[in-house]
Amino acid sequence: MTITQPDLSVFETLESEVRSYCRGWPTVFDRAQGSRMFDEDGHEYLDFFAGAGSLNYGHNNPVLKRALIDYIERDGVTHGLDMSTTAKRAFLETFQNVVLRPRDLPYKVMFPGPTGTNAVESALKLARKVKGRESIVSFTNAFHGMSLGSLAVTGNAFKRAGAGIPLVHGTPMPFDNYLDGRTPDFIWFERLLEDSGSGLNTPAAVIVETVQGEGGINVARTEWLRKLADVCERWDMLLIVDDIQMGCGRTGAFFSFEEAGITPDIVTVSKSISGYGMPMSLCLFKPELDVWEPGEHNGTFRGNNPAFVTAAAALETYWTDGPAMEKQTLARGQQIEETLSALRAEYPDDTVEYRGRGLVWGIEFRDKERASKVAKRAFELGLLIETSGPESEVVKLLPALTITTEELDEGLRTLARAVRETA
Template sequence: MTITQPDLSVFETLESEVRSYCRGWPTVFDRAQGSYLYDEDGHTYLDFFAGAGSLNYGHNNPVLKRALIDYIERDGITHGLDMGTTAKRAFLETFQDVILRPRDLPYKVMFPGPTGTNAVEAALKLARKVKGRESVVSFTNAFHGMSLGSLAVTGNAFKRAGAGIPLVHGTPMPFDNYLDGQTPDFIWFERLLEDSGSGLNQPAAVIVETIQGEGGINVASAEWLRKLADVCKRWDMLLIVDDIQMGCGRTGGFFSFEEAGITPDIVTLSKSISGYGLPMSLTLFKPELDVWEPGEHNGTFRGNNPAFVTATATLDTYWADGQMEKQTIERGNQIEAALRTICAEHSGASYRGRGMAWGIEFEDKSRANKIARRAFDLGLIIETSGPESEVVKLLPALTTTPDELDEGLRTLARAIRETA
């Protein structure tokens, strides 16, 4: 693909240096549909990024777009704080009927604000309020958000340093296979809990991602998750599952923890819960934990009613009949087969993932960024992840067709060959 230099002057002169994604994809995007993005010069890009997991159902999904347009055209409520609205009622009823009841999940639903990090902040605050303790355990290479409470349970040193102040009341423990199987699961964690001289204050909660997306597509096994749930139960700690990126069907089941057969005390959702890329997040928790005072955690934009509309349409369209989970698993198998072939052809490469979240890691840690840049030149949008950006990360929309997956995986294989 030949790419002319786009006019980026206003972004470079007026927008803050904090911008990041645009540096890896130096063009000006104009429109998008399904699994494709189009820039203002007419170039086409196959999107294996999906808004960092916010667009599980593709760009401008026609079913969701129709529901949104109809709602706007009838002057439906846009901004509602936490007032009762028909859009919120429809979402809550549908979420209960389609998602919670079939999975025997008794959760109360909290709208903490429109961002993932706000859902995490609410989860941490609630856990501390319920247990009357400050400490929260997280895991190596975790990512939970960019606000202060979320950063305190995030592992990435670069992101933590941006806080500018000490990040306290968070204690990291080894994630699944962090020690390459040399140490039994949770032996260090439980030893610290048992020893009154360990310096570990009794935690209020443990927060975990079942698959660490930003941390490098590190997949926790079902067995490890079950053991973690057991540790939490025995030591009177709440289990918080951060499902912001891996929930909403990304790994197959609507919740990523379903495969392990566990029921977390608190769950956070965001990104693809609205289905359309509109800001929305949820903090779910068992009813006995609902000890909030009115207004104790709030936010001006926690009632984003257009997002409720598209979220409801998403659940009705994709989750009422149980077919989405089967489709995601099938397409995940297609991705895995292609990655297996790619890694067999390139020494020092390994792959991992589940559902439609996958990564390829290279012993040469500089390879991933080179591959992502070459993929962009070839018309494929992918990002990198991991503490040193050493993992090529694939998050195609769940609605990506088999042919589109083949196209993107062929392009990825070419980018890898051409950067060897």
């Protein structure tokens, strides 16, 4: 694809140096539909990024767009803080009937603010309030957000350094297979808990991602997650599952922890919960943990009513038909796995491994800079993919759940070409 140099002057002169994705994709996007994005010159890109997991149902999904337009046209409430509105009621009733009740999940629902890190901050705050303890255990290569509390339980050294102050009250433990299977699961963690001289204060909670997205597509085994839940129960620690990127069907089931058969004490949800890419997040927790005083945790934009509208429409459209969406996601995931397996076999010396679940996958390269080269070449060929991992050594695939088999096959062919052309 021939790309003319776009006019980026206003972005380069006025926008902060902190901008990131636009550097890897140096064009000016104008419109998007489904799994396609178009720049202002009309060039077409197949999107395997999906708003970093915020667009599980694609760009401008027509069903969700219709619900949103109808709501706006009738002058539905846009900004409502935590006031009761018809839009919020519709979402809560739909969420209860479509998601919580069928899974026998008893959670109370809290709207902590518009972003994922708002949900994480509220979860950490609630855990400390309930248990009367400060320490939180997280895991190596975790990512939970960019505000200070979330950064304290994030592993990436570059992101942590941006805080500018010491990040305290968080203790990292080895994620599943971090030690290459050389030690039994949680032997170090439990030894620290047992030893009064270890220096580890009894934690209020443990926070974990079932699949570490930003950390390199590190997939926790179901047995590891079950053992973690058992450790938390035996040591009176709350289990927080951060399902911000992996929830809303990304791994197959609506919640990524369902396959493990566990019920976390607290769950954070954001990104694709609105269905349309609009800011919205939830903090879910067991009823006995609801010890908040009115207004004790709040936020001006915790009542994003247009997001409630599209969220309810997404649940009604994609999650009322039993396991249909889950089956489709797993089938599409198998399609990706077959391609990555073939690339691994074709380049055994260049690749470390491929890994993933559902529709989140990654392939890791031995040359730490190779993944970025592949992503750059893919962009030139009309495919949007990002990298992840502590050294950006993993090519990350995150297509919409609604992507067609033909679009997926097209993108995978482009990925394979980008890998070959950067070999």
